[in-house]
Amino acid sequence: MPIYHTLGQIPAKRHTVFRKPDGALYAEELVSTEGFSSMYSLVYHTHPPTIVKELGTPYSVEPKIAREKHLRHTSLLGFNIKPQKDYLESRKIVLVNSDLQISLAAPTESMTTYFYKNSQADEVLFIHKGSGTLKTGFGKIYFKYGDYIVVPRGTIYQIEFNDADNRLFIIESFSPIHFPKRYQNKYGQLMEHAPFCERDIVRPTDLETFDEAGDFKVLIKKQGLIYPYTYGTHPFDFIGWDGYHYPWAFSIHNFEPITGRVHQPPPVHQTFEAHNFVICSFVPRKYDYHPQAIPAPYNHSNIDSDEVLYYVDGDFMSRKSVVQGQITLHPGGIPHGPHPGTVEKSIGKEKTEELAVMIDPFKPLMLTEDAISIEDENYHKSWQHNIE
Ligand SMILES: [Fe+2]
DSSP, rough: OOEEEEEEESSSSSSSOOOTTOOBBOOEEEESSTTSSOOOOEEESSOTOOOEEOOOOOEEEEOOOOEESOOOOOOGGGGGGGOOSSSSHHHHHEEEEEEEEEEEEEEOOOSSOEEEESSSSSEEEEEEEEEEEEEETTHHHHHHHEEEEEEEOOOEEEESSSSSSSSEEEEEEOOBOOOOGBBBTTSSSSSSSSSOOOOGGEEOOOOOOOOOEEEEEEEEEEEEEEEEEEEEEOOOOOOEEEOOSSSSSEGGOOOOOOOSSSSSOOGGGEEETTTTTEHHHOEEEEEEOOTTOOOOOOOOOOOTEEEEEEEEEETTTOOOSSOOTEEEEETTSOOBBBTTTTTHHHTOOOEEEEEEEEEEEOOEEEEEHHTTTOOTTTTTTTTTTOOO
């Protein structure tokens, strides 16, 4: 996150004596995602973050691959994923490769009896339905429909939902999530041509320090396993912190679309990037205004990447019978394009209300058993029409 932020109390100079009112030292910790080579924060704990009381038995949450190799346009009906009470159990991994994992989740209850830390991936939680609070040691993020919440790996969190009707689209990235380099100047500031700016970034607020001893269960995800740890002090014991590494949020509704006289290519929708994949936002916008413009996209042969679209809301201009929560996967290697009739229908249209998240991974995605269970098996034939 290229914005410096600080909350709570920190010493005037890093790595110096910083004492509690009782004279004991606060415990400094450096947190980062790429060692000492990139963004980091310095955190000041009330107690050292190392007081382990018990180690539980690890268990696997590794995705079960059902279709490793394929060359088939695929559609998954995401809202057919069944709601489940527990947040972690509700997360169903559907598409994976060695750079990212994509999950769908419909949790109905807040996380109250444990804390969670993903130590293998940054998480992007896209809130399709629901609202609530992401609680962390860095402070709180209040989220709602349309928010992307970016949680850097290693961040311990609890998620609290305001009600039981929640739908999340989750991306776990094995490399750090950041904004496209081309949106930033050499100092990291978002430039005028970027479709959003720093004011749109929601940073943590309301830091609360929990100076508590006891048994605190933290479920830590690493290499496809969950390791149950019991710590002797509350994970949210930060008295203060500063730096560039912290959870944050950006609303898809604050993405300002870039439009033109003729069809603009997918990179204008880019929102985030990571190693070997990008995340884009398709938002309501005015259509192309050349008098002869065709707003529907041209057929394209994405040889170098797969293309995943997650449909959030509104009619999607290039697709027929799309439903909320649907995922389409157009694998690299064969062309795809607008559905029959949609090109003609798009001519002369002035605007679209479509809302969708797109992920373009450069390595092929595999489908899991959970993906196959919600597959629309005939999707690959959906471009057929009567050729006269
Ligand atoms: Fe496409």
